[in-house]
Amino acid sequence: xxxxxxxxxxxxxxxxxxxxxxxxxxxxxxxxxxxxxxxxxxxxxxxxxxxxxxxxxxxxxxxxxxxxxxxxxxxxxxxx
Amino acid sequence: xxxxxxxxxxxxxxxxxxxxxxxxxxxxxxxxxxxxxxxxxxxxxxxxxxxxxxxxxxxxxxxxxxxxxxxxxxxxxxxxxxxxxxxxxxxxxxxxxxxxxxxxxxxxxxxxxxxxxxxxxxxxxxxxxxxxxxxxxxxxxxxxxxxxxxxxxxxxxxxxxxxxxxxxxxxxxxxxxxxxxxxxxxxxxxxxxxxxxxxxxxxxxxxxxxxxxxxxxxxxxxxxxxxxxxxxxxxxxxxxxxxxxxxxxxxxxxxxxxxxxxxxxxxxxxxxxxxxxxxxxxxxxxxxxxxxxxxxxxxxxxxxxxxxxxxxxxxxxxxxxxxxxxxxxxxxxxxxxxxxxxxxxxxxxxxxxxxxxxxxxxxxxxxxxxxxxxxxxxxxxxxxxxxxxxxxxxxxxxxxxxxxxxxxxxxxxxxxxxxxxxxxxxxxxxxxxxxxxxxxxxxxxxxxxxxxxxxxxxxxxxxxxxxxxxxxxxxxxxxxxxxxxxxxxxxxxxxxx
Numbered sequence: 258x259x260x261x262x263x264x265x266x267x268x269x270x271x272x273x274x275x276x277x278x279x280x281x282x283x284x285x286x287x288x289x290x291x292x293x294x295x296x297x298x299x300x301x302x303x304x305x306x307x308x309x310x311x312x313x314x315x316x317x318x319x320x321x322x323x324x325x326x327x328x329x330x331x332x333x334x335x336x337x
Numbered sequence: 338x339x340x341x342x343x344x345x346x347x348x349x350x351x352x353x354x355x356x357x358x359x360x361x362x363x364x365x366x367x368x369x370x371x372x373x374x375x376x377x378x379x380x381x382x383x384x385x386x387x388x389x390x391x392x393x394x395x396x397x398x399x400x401x402x403x404x405x406x407x408x409x410x411x412x413x414x415x416x417x418x419x420x421x422x423x424x425x426x427x428x429x430x431x432x433x434x435x436x437x438x439x440x441x442x443x444x445x446x447x448x449x450x451x452x453x454x455x456x457x458x459x460x461x462x463x464x465x466x467x468x469x470x471x472x473x474x475x476x477x478x479x480x481x482x483x484x485x486x487x488x489x490x491x492x493x494x495x496x497x498x499x500x501x502x503x504x505x506x507x508x509x510x511x512x513x514x515x516x517x518x519x520x521x522x523x524x525x526x527x528x529x530x531x532x533x534x535x536x537x538x539x540x541x542x543x544x545x546x547x548x549x550x551x552x553x554x555x556x557x558x559x560x561x562x563x564x565x566x567x568x569x570x571x572x573x574x575x576x577x578x579x580x581x582x583x584x585x586x587x588x589x590x591x592x593x594x595x596x597x598x599x600x601x602x603x604x605x606x607x608x609x610x611x612x613x614x615x616x617x618x619x620x621x622x623x624x625x626x627x628x629x630x631x632x633x634x635x636x637x638x639x640x641x642x643x644x645x646x647x648x649x650x651x652x653x654x655x656x657x658x659x660x661x662x663x664x665x666x667x668x669x670x671x672x673x674x675x676x677x678x679x680x681x682x683x684x685x686x687x688x689x690x691x692x693x694x695x696x697x698x699x700x701x702x703x704x705x706x707x708x709x710x711x712x713x714x715x716x717x718x719x720x721x722x723x724x725x726x727x728x729x730x731x732x733x734x735x736x737x738x739x740x741x742x743x744x745x746x747x748x749x750x751x752x753x754x755x756x757x758x759x760x761x762x763x764x765x766x767x768x769x770x771x772x773x774x775x776x777x778x779x780x781x782x783x784x785x786x787x788x789x790x791x792x793x794x795x796x797x798x799x800x801x802x803x804x805x806x807x808x809x810x811x812x813x814x815x816x817x818x819x820x821x822x823x824x825x826x827x828x829x830x831x832x833x834x
Contacts, residue, residue, distance in 0.1 A: 289551045296742075297772060297808075299553050300579060316583040320560035322553075 258336060263329050270305045274298050284326030310336055338496045340503050341409050341468045343540055348373075348406075348466055351516055351542030357399055358546045358565065364399050366542065367464075372400055374465045375456040376407035376440070383454060384413070384438055389476060392418050392431045392439040392451065395526040397550060400442035400456055402535060405478075405526075408440075412469045414476035414493075415440075417526040420447065421550065422802040430481050430489060433693060473497035479692055480529055480626055483746045483805065485737075487753040491692025492626045494529075501685035502629040503536070505657035511618070511636060512594060516542035520569040523548040523558060523576070528743060529630045530598055534571050543569070555579035559587065566591040570614075573599040573743040575776045577610050587613040598622035598631065599743030601731070602651045603775070608641040623653035623731060625717050626745075627701075629686035632660050633729060645728050652728040653721075660684040661712070664723055669703055669714075679735055680721040681714040688715075739769035741777050744804050751797070751805055755781055758796040764816060767807060768826050770833045780833050781807035784816045809833055 264282060272278040275293040280286070288294045294302075306328075307313055312335035322328050348356075352367040384391070393404055393415040408415045416434055418427045424447055431439065431451060439451040446453055477499045484490035506512055514520070520538040522545045524531035538545045546561050548554055555576050561567055568591050580587065592614040602621045611619065624632035635654025638644050645652040656662045663671050664678040672678045681703075690698040704713050720732040737748040751767040759765075764784035769777045783790075790810055797806045817828035 287551065288553065296553060296555065296575075296579065297774070297776070297778070300774070316556075316559060316580075316586040317563075319583075320556045320563065322556070 260329055263332050266309060267306060270302060270309060274301045274305060282325050284324065286325040312336060338471050338500060340500045344406060345466045345468055347540050347542050354516055354542050355544040357402060358544060359399055360549060369403055370464045370466060371462055372403035372456060373407045374463060376404050377411055377465055378457040379454050380407065380411050388436060388438060390414050390416055390434045390436040392416050392436060394418050394420050394439060394441040396420065396442050397547060398442055404440045409477065410466060410468045412471040412475060414478050416479045419525060419527050423799050425800060471496055480527060482626060483750050485747040485749045487750055490694060490697065492688050493692055494629050494688055498629045498686050498688065501659055505659050508658040514538060514541040514543050514569060518543035518569050519565055519567045520545050521558060521561060521567050521571060522546065523554060529626045530571060533630055562589050568592060569594045571596045574602050575742060577606055578774045578776055581606060584609050584613055589614050590616050592617040595619045596622055600740055603649050604641055604644050604646045604651050605649060607637060611641060621651045621653060627688045627715050628682055628684060632656055632682055647730045653731050655727055660686065662729060664721055674723050674725060677720055677722040677732055680717045680719045682717060683712045683714045739777065741779055741804050746805055754797050754800045755793055758792050766824055766829060768829055770830050779807045780809040782829050782832065783810065783812050785812055787812045
């Protein structure tokens, strides 16, 4: 799956969980840049992404996610 | 002051050791000592001797921590101010202190009306850690917590309070750090569990690993445990609620101590968590900020089925050596063992009283003569009972205070700011609800037809820290009432499920 496709799939997940679409996800986007993206919503976003792509992240992947780019990379490696 | 003298000795003794790990960088005790010395140089050159309070902008960098120790060595108190909190609230706090001084290590400051202190520029490398003489009654810090009238409430803690606390913990010899320990510091400096997380490591020459404010804390903490083999953890229970789905991937045999506090600790999750930290002694601590950090604790059993619990919640144990607990009725009279009532406590750790708030002091403190001695008690507002083995069990709050992410919140303060932007009189009730992970969140129920709440939410964000802004808002046409004619908060909660 191409990066662009992954971005297209995760953007609505963020919007649904955060209840707004006031953001533009890029590889360098962090929790700081998006309103409402915090401890709890992060957990829900991760669960929704796992469902959408039918994958299960490892704690080791999750602990190294510093921005959306890392998240996309982890999705890519999980589905391949 | 004994603990300040011990800090001085420990820093000098461990100059080569790492003191802090902050944002991927290690700082040795020598680095720390030099920064402390520079800050002292600034203080002695700028701040009048008679000034005792200094606002400390908590940028959570090495200079923020160095400032705390520098202030103490200079006989001054720090008042932590979180730069992410609304500026109005922060300025109100600073104004109520009557101080003109603010220490801010950041490049750009939000406090133009105060005299700004920064570490001195010229390269001072001479280490100066000799403490100035202080009196027992001088203050070590003031922490501000949510207040019921819409303004935050200050809790001053004296040098002697903090000293008594450290002596109380050391007395039992259950929690004893050494210079090779690697200790987690996950708390905001505006929250008093942060004090435990930095002071015990500094007193022994151990290293403190901090958690950046913007990180997803539970994953960052796991990363620190995994990458640096941390040995001492101080946590709020919500951290392990978040990590629970991943417990089978966590194996941290290096952890020697794990302390919990700031919320109900459930025995079922502890049973699973203890397998992740098989060699750890684990404690459940309890204590209001007013009585300096921890007042009592329970040491958990290796076999969790032996833990004392009530409705699955682990007991808050027995008071520290120098702390007196009593369970009382509404007229402050002691009640028999096993009956529930308000926990009142007395000790040398107890604050001299809320900052400039006589009304609240009259409500919260009372004196009682016992065996010819006058004892000053603090009413915690916590509903508890004592079991036949002298363990205390926490049942909940008597008043309208809740805990979100370990922070104490007066629901009336939230309601006050929520209603402020409404022209019409509309009933609004703030309540705490529990999400699927069992963590408390704040919700706001509005008795009205639906309307746009952007104004209300923006106003709340401008006046209160983010943890006080309700995460959920619901409109309810008519609030449920109980038999006493009061709004039925229990029933209200069901609307949020």
